[in-house]
Amino acid sequence: MTTALAPPPEAWHNLRPFNLPHPTFRRNLMPPRKPVSRRRFLKTTGTLSGGAMLTALPASAYAGVQGANEFLRLGFIGVGDRGSTLLRHTLNSVSEATLKITAICDIDAKRRDSAVEKCGGMKPAAIHDYRELLDKKDVDVVVIATPIYLHAEHAVAALAAGKHCYCEKPLGPTKEDVKAITDAVKKAGRKFQVGFQWRYHNGFLALADAVGNAIGKVHMVTAARHIGGYPTSGWYVDRKLSGDLIVEQAVHEMNVFCWVLKGHPLRAVGIGGINALKGVPPERTIMDHYSVSYEFPENVTLQYSHCVYTPSGFGGLHQTFYGSNGRAARLEDTLKLTVTKDGKPSTTDIPLPKDQDATQTALQSFAKCIREDKEPLANIEAGRNATLMAILGRTAIHEKRAVDWSEVAI
Numbered sequence: 001m002t003t004a005l006a007p008p009p010e011a012w013h014n015l016r017p018f019n020l021p022h023p024t025f026r027r028n029l030m031p032p033r034k035p036v037s038r039r040r041f042l043k044t045t046g047t048l049s050g051g052a053m054l055t056a057l058p059a060s061a062y063a064g065v066q067g068a069n070e071f072l073r074l075g076f077i078g079v080g081d082r083g084s085t086l087l088r089h090t091l092n093s094v095s096e097a098t099l100k101i102t103a104i105c106d107i108d109a110k111r112r113d114s115a116v117e118k119c120g121g122m123k124p125a126a127i128h129d130y131r132e133l134l135d136k137k138d139v140d141v142v143v144i145a146t147p148i149y150l151h152a153e154h155a156v157a158a159l160a161a162g163k164h165c166y167c168e169k170p171l172g173p174t175k176e177d178v179k180a181i182t183d184a185v186k187k188a189g190r191k192f193q194v195g196f197q198w199r200y201h202n203g204f205l206a207l208a209d210a211v212g213n214a215i216g217k218v219h220m221v222t223a224a225r226h227i228g229g230y231p232t233s234g235w236y237v238d239r240k241l242s243g244d245l246i247v248e249q250a251v252h253e254m255n256v257f258c259w260v261l262k263g264h265p266l267r268a269v270g271i272g273g274i275n276a277l278k279g280v281p282p283e284r285t286i287m288d289h290y291s292v293s294y295e296f297p298e299n300v301t302l303q304y305s306h307c308v309y310t311p312s313g314f315g316g317l318h319q320t321f322y323g324s325n326g327r328a329a330r331l332e333d334t335l336k337l338t339v340t341k342d343g344k345p346s347t348t349d350i351p352l353p354k355d356q357d358a359t360q361t362a363l364q365s366f367a368k369c370i371r372e373d374k375e376p377l378a379n380i381e382a383g384r385n386a387t388l389m390a391i392l393g394r395t396a397i398h399e400k401r402a403v404d405w406s407e408v409a410i
């Protein structure tokens, strides 16, 4: 049995400490005084004379990677709220010898220019039309953080252009979107990672470990997300564009359930609608609460409820797995593990580190998977199962009937 807090080697190996800006980051924010040749650039950063990053990543590590003779060159499509966060984490991880941002695309000129400015001396190209970014030879990896209804269009085109792809969750609002991206990943043979940063988070890794090792056979799961703060404008509140609350937000939990239970559900029933936020805003068509039950193989039952008008508070976000030998609950910053031995239950509260930023870990892990030709943890299968699980639950709620997996399977 591995220890509860041990992260998987692929998520941690070779990663920098979290939340520490790389020493070169500040320099990147400053415009260079004069044009810098590649040789001088590497020399000033110490990488020609055996600098740390070059030692950490030998030339052989780049073998077979498109355009990665020196750098992984990243292009961003969509630099709104989430895209800006992904950009910040990339800049925190950046070293001139490993990652470089070469292009930023957004149809909103203000957001695009602001993102370009944040990249300082790297001076990425500012692009309006994403197809122009995909035509660029100096982009190896595309980071997609556009609204959900555009993920399939953008990810399929990026993969067809031979780019590795980090695409925000979920894969899309419909099963046709999920199929389009799944087929494109298979065809392209490029690395694809979904924006499920919880897959790289210490708390969830500890939970998965406890469920797999300490609590015996899982019989039942209960989980909830009863916290406020959900966006109240734009594509987010349109159920066609976002896929509705369950697909847009709860897909994070769906990913954890499919990961920990090692598969997808067989059917779902559910109820939900709009109670407290009717007309907020007037164009709202997404639910503000719902409750859904899933059946997994071997009679494992899962109950999940979601409400965006309650204030945040203790226990508002939890996942609890009940097994033949105990119970494991991730409750905000604590893993509560109860194990029964000789008929007696004993409970341990394991505090989970608060200083990890899982998004940064996820991005760093993706870069490592590309360099080392490894499959990402949050791969296309994770994206497909979680998105379809959310679509299954949504169909059950909207249509007020039991829905079988066969109706959403692709």
Ligand SMILES: NC(=O)c1ccc[n+]([C@@H]2O[C@H](COP(=O)([O-])OP(=O)(O)OC[C@H]3O[C@@H](n4cnc5c(N)ncnc54)[C@H](O)[C@@H]3O)[C@@H](O)[C@H]2O)c1
Binding pocket: 077, 078, 079, 080, 081, 082, 083, 105, 106, 107, 108, 111, 128, 130, 145, 146, 147, 148, 150, 168, 169, 170, 195, 196, 197, 234, 248
């Ligand atoms: N992993 C997470 O924890 C997490 C958190 C928040 C959001 N997200 C996901 O990130 C994605 C983006 O969410 P957001 O909150 O940043 O939305 P947003 O609306 O703030 O940003 C989307 C950006 O995409 C741009 N855009 C729209 N159409 C475009 C096009 N055709 N070409 C280029 N740019 C285009 C918009 O101008 C905007 O700047 C969504 O899929 C969302 O579900 C993930």
